[in-house]
Amino acid sequence: MDRSERILMAHGAGGYIMHKLIKEHILSILPRDSFEVGLHALDDSAVVNGVIFKSDSYTVKPLFFPGGDIGRLAVSGTVNDISVMGGEPIALSLALILEEGFPIDDLDRIIHSIADTCREADVYVVTGDTKVVEKGSLDGCIVNCSGIGRRSRYLDYNFDIVRRFRRDFKARWILDSNVKPGDKIIVSGTIGDHGVAILSCREGYGFESSVRSDVRPLNKMIEKALSVGGIVAMKDPTRGGLANLLNEWSEKSGVGILVREEDIPVRDGVRAACEMLGIDPLEIGNEGKVVIAVVAEMAEEILEALREAEGGEDAAIIGEATDEFEGVAMETLIGGRRIIPPPLGDPVPRIC
Amino acid sequence: MDRSERILMAHGAGGYIMHKLIKEHILSILPRDSFEVGLHALDDSAVVNGVIFKSDSYTVKPLFFPGGDIGRLAVSGTVNDISVMGGEPIALSLALILEEGFPIDDLDRIIHSIADTCREADVYVVTGDTKVVEKGSLDGCIVNCSGIGRRSRYLDYNFDIVRRFRRDFKARWILDSNVKPGDKIIVSGTIGDHGVAILSCREGYGFESSVRSDVRPLNKMIEKALSVGGIVAMKDPTRGGLANLLNEWSEKSGVGILVREEDIPVRDGVRAACEMLGIDPLEIGNEGKVVIAVVAEMAEEILEALREAEGGEDAAIIGEATDEFEGVAMETLIGGRRIIPPPLGDPVPRIC
Numbered sequence: 001m002d003r004s005e006r007i008l009m010a011h012g013a014g015g016y017i018m019h020k021l022i023k024e025h026i027l028s029i030l031p032r033d034s035f036e037v038g039l040h041a042l043d044d045s046a047v048v049n050g051v052i053f054k055s056d057s058y059t060v061k062p063l064f065f066p067g068g069d070i071g072r073l074a075v076s077g078t079v080n081d082i083s084v085m086g087g088e089p090i091a092l093s094l095a096l097i098l099e100e101g102f103p104i105d106d107l108d109r110i111i112h113s114i115a116d117t118c119r120e121a122d123v124y125v126v127t128g129d130t131k132v133v134e135k136g137s138l139d140g141c142i143v144n145c146s147g148i149g150r151r152s153r154y155l156d157y158n159f160d161i162v163r164r165f166r167r168d169f170k171a172r173w174i175l176d177s178n179v180k181p182g183d184k185i186i187v188s189g190t191i192g193d194h195g196v197a198i199l200s201c202r203e204g205y206g207f208e209s210s211v212r213s214d215v216r217p218l219n220k221m222i223e224k225a226l227s228v229g230g231i232v233a234m235k236d237p238t239r240g241g242l243a244n245l246l247n248e249w250s251e252k253s254g255v256g257i258l259v260r261e262e263d264i265p266v267r268d269g270v271r272a273a274c275e276m277l278g279i280d281p282l283e284i285g286n287e288g289k290v291v292i293a294v295v296a297e298m299a300e301e302i303l304e305a306l307r308e309a310e311g312g313e314d315a316a317i318i319g320e321a322t323d324e325f326e327g328v329a330m331e332t333l334i335g336g337r338r339i340i341p342p343p344l345g346d347p348v349p350r351i352c
Numbered sequence: 353m354d355r356s357e358r359i360l361m362a363h364g365a366g367g368y369i370m371h372k373l374i375k376e377h378i379l380s381i382l383p384r385d386s387f388e389v390g391l392h393a394l395d396d397s398a399v400v401n402g403v404i405f406k407s408d409s410y411t412v413k414p415l416f417f418p419g420g421d422i423g424r425l426a427v428s429g430t431v432n433d434i435s436v437m438g439g440e441p442i443a444l445s446l447a448l449i450l451e452e453g454f455p456i457d458d459l460d461r462i463i464h465s466i467a468d469t470c471r472e473a474d475v476y477v478v479t480g481d482t483k484v485v486e487k488g489s490l491d492g493c494i495v496n497c498s499g500i501g502r503r504s505r506y507l508d509y510n511f512d513i514v515r516r517f518r519r520d521f522k523a524r525w526i527l528d529s530n531v532k533p534g535d536k537i538i539v540s541g542t543i544g545d546h547g548v549a550i551l552s553c554r555e556g557y558g559f560e561s562s563v564r565s566d567v568r569p570l571n572k573m574i575e576k577a578l579s580v581g582g583i584v585a586m587k588d589p590t591r592g593g594l595a596n597l598l599n600e601w602s603e604k605s606g607v608g609i610l611v612r613e614e615d616i617p618v619r620d621g622v623r624a625a626c627e628m629l630g631i632d633p634l635e636i637g638n639e640g641k642v643v644i645a646v647v648a649e650m651a652e653e654i655l656e657a658l659r660e661a662e663g664g665e666d667a668a669i670i671g672e673a674t675d676e677f678e679g680v681a682m683e684t685l686i687g688g689r690r691i692i693p694p695p696l697g698d699p700v701p702r703i704c
Contacts (some may be wrong), residue, residue, distance in 0.1 A: 004457055005455070005456040005457070006452075006455055007370055007451070007453060007454040007459070007484055008452060008484070009452050009483050009484050009486065010484075011450065012450065012482055012483045014486070019483065022480075024458055024568055025456060025463060026446075026463055026480065029449060030446075030463065030466065030470065030476075030477050031465075031467055031470055031476060031477075032442070032704060033478055035443065035476070038476070038478050039359055039476070039477055040681035045479060046445075046478035048443040048500060049442065049476055049502070051500060053478060053479055053500055054445070054479055055479055055496060056481045057485075057494075057496055058584055059483045061485075064389065070374060075696050086512075088401060090401065091398065091400040093398075093406070093407030093498055095409040095493060095496055096409075098363065099359070100357060100358075100359055101359060104359060104373075104377060105357070108377055109380070111378055111381045111382065112558075114469055115381050115383055118382065118383055119383055124382075124383060124384050124387070124390070125383075125396035125399055126385055126390050126398035127397060127407055128407065129363045129407055129408045129409055130363065130364055130370060130372075130374060130378075131360075131411045131702075131704065132360070132361050132363050132365070133413075133491065134361065137488065137491045138490055142409075142449060142494065144409055144496040146405075146407045146447075146496070146498035147401060148400060148500060150401070154703045168400060169364050183510025188403055244551055262689055303608070342532030349484075350483075350485065350486075352483075
């Protein structure tokens with residue numbers, strides 16, 4: 001029997017098990033940097049000498065799914081991670097790893113999708129890399145998309161508005177650790193769409209769904225929200241979904257977070273699929289949604305701005321930060337209150 | 353019969369076939385940027401608003417090889433690509449893709465190697481990503497390492513020295529397109545070591561070798577050379593080796609390049625392995641060597657600086673750029689002259 005520890009699918013699923021691996025086997029070994037926002041912050045992007053820097057690999061399966069593909073996903077995912085720090089994405093890299101035998105027609109579809117999404121987000125691919133591995137060593141195609149960005153022109157204004165209501169606010173970036181009791185929590189739309197869309201077209205699940213992925217670049221929506229002002233934290237609920245996101249904020253900011261089930265927007269098709277499969281829509285990954293923590297006084301204005309933006313029509317205030325308890329809790333539809341623990345991992349593997 | 357075009361191993365092998373794929377299926381589709389050094393330059397890194405930006409994925413097989421491993425390779429490769437633009441690497445990203453079942457002990461070895469190489473190069477990993485794919489979908493581990501850097505503090509001085517001898521020199525970065533007739537070509541040491549080391553430990557080749565990979569970060573050696581001054585072009589001869597590098601310079605700079613076989617340093621073990629396998633050491637990838645084009649008047653001083661640096665003991669002037677012919681040619685040991693064509697690809701697959 002092989003007694004040594006081995007990597008499990010859950011080590012890449014965005015929840016507690018992944019964070020434990022990263023802390024114990026990566027953070028503890030790498031030299032510690034002293035940049036503005038460095039590795040140890042484990043935030044969405046790093047900030048190095050004023051440059052926002054982010055890298056993500058995309059292993060989504062299948063490569064083409066209802067509402068998107070790996071190319072649109074790669075550009076959107078990296079653009080969104082830069083944007084939620086208060087950054088304006090400028091340039092991306094594109095590193096392709098292809099399996100020998102991969103159809104060049106499929107490559108063309110992916111590159112066209114990357115081009116279209118770059119135009120939509122107003123960013124450029126400026127550098128790249130192409131590797132090929134032998135047939136059987138990879139599921140067709142893996143994409144890494146890294147990116148750099150600069151400070152949003154609205155970020156200082158946004159923080160001016162924050163300080164109007166919270167005089168002691170000092171952060172220079174939108175960070176997971178900025179949430180304070182009283183802040184309102186807003187989600188920009190329905191949750192669970194991406195993960196359920198991926199599930200719906202995987203072999204063997206045998207259910208059909210009209211649910212499409214929500215994958216999209218959010219930088220323009222986020223810029224609009226920052227121009228309103230009052231935002232303290234912002235994050236896209238990808239692997240591990242809303243449950244993971246709220247627990248990260250709760251832990252890093254040292255606050256409790258209370259959300260109301262009736263206010264969390266979930267499409268009927270997503271709810272039905274989740275009930276059938278016994279999975280929690282709060283733990284499913286999204287790729288075109290942002291969750292915002294905002295000083296209470298500005299919550300309605302931010303909500304309005306999101307609802308006016310494309311893809312933000314279903315935005316909703318879903319709860320608030322509190323000092324009455326630790327962790328994350330939800331008031332359920334039937335009036336009870338249940339703890340939302342950090343998910344061990346996303347229930348749907350390889351959504352991104 | 354499936355008549356559609358498919359990806360071949362050669363599409364990732366760094367030579368003519370890869371460059372054709374990139375030009376026809378990537379460059380022609382993506383929106384064209386207008387940055388200082390953008391995608392269409394196809395140089396080692398991009399330069400965006402003064403920030404040097406680079407991304408590379410590493411699929412080397414095996415993960416551990418004589419003289420190095422995928423972790424040391426990833427840090428060195430990205431550091432070197434930033435350095436050869438005239439950049440000082442600052443921060444790296446680390447995106448891991450792991451196969452389910454991968455031993456965590458092996459992950460630890462790789463991360464320790466990354467940490468050691470970061471210390472050696474004086475750079476930090478500041479952001480990252482971890483993905484896991486099902487057993488059988490990947491050969492253990494793939495690493496993407498992207499990086500950002502700033503303009504080297506010696507770059508302006510270096511160009512001042514260039515302009516002392518070439519008054520009309522205008523480039524602001526060390527580019528493949530900067531070579532002019534008369535420039536001397538210097539290699540920082542023996543070639544072919546990395547590719548032959550990888551070959552020597554692959555299953556099925558059945559030959560043993562004492563050759564070790566040369567993989568190492570070159571930023572300190574390069575900084576030293578820039579502080580001497582006079583460098584116009586600089587590149588690391590990775591996939592496709594010296595033959596690919598010289599052909600890229602020849603094409604992008606519109607010059608001929610003549611090298612002398614007797615001056616190109618090749619270890620006996622590398623030469624023996626190449627003869628046995630019928631491959632050309634000029635086409636084999638290196639991971640710890642840099643090739644420099646320098647104004648002739650400064651060639652001896654640059655050579656001396658390289659020889660004083662760790663890993664540069666075998667540096668040699670191997671030839672010069674010329675306007676007497678197009679393309680790349682080599683004076684052979686027996687006194688003839690042969691054309692060095694752009695290699696179709698590296699003869700050793702998956703060296704990086």
